[in-house]
Amino acid sequence: MAQNIKLKIAGIEYPMVAATPEMEEAMRLAADEINRKYNTYDAKYPDKTPLDKLIIVTLNETVNRIACQKKMQQLGTEAKGLQDDLDAYLEKLK
Numbered sequence: 001m002a003q004n005i006k007l008k009i010a011g012i013e014y015p016m017v018a019a020t021p022e023m024e025e026a027m028r029l030a031a032d033e034i035n036r037k038y039n040t041y042d043a044k045y046p047d048k049t050p051l052d053k054l055i056i057v058t059l060n061e062t063v064n065r066i067a068c069q070k071k072m073q074q075l076g077t078e079a080k081g082l083q084d085d086l087d088a089y090l091e092k093l094k
Contacts, residue, residue, distance in 0.1 A: 007031040010038050010050050037061075 003018045009031050018024035034057055041053040048056075 009034050010054055034061075 003021070003024055005016050005018050005024055005027065007014050007016055007027060016027060018027055034054075037057045037060070038053055041048070041056050045053065045056075
């Protein structure tokens with residue numbers, strides 16, 4: 001059942017809808033992580049606007065997500081190669 005929640009990010013409260021309790025937990029964890037990174041940039045770049053700091057957070061998180069996707073794809077390819085090698089080895093044993 002969907003749950004209406006409020007998340008505070010960079011001092012601004014946002015009404016959100018979480019489809020499941022698991023989604024609510026993920027959204028709250030994400031908001032906490034965004035705020036943690038935002039606060040780091042807030043201290044490092046006090047002259048930047050809140051929007052600038054949120055853009056930096058977004059850029060860094062997107063770069064990390066893309067790197068993780070590429071790594072997962074690489075690992076999937078390696079796993080497939082290992083499975084093929086194992087299958088070929090087991091076939092020789094027959």
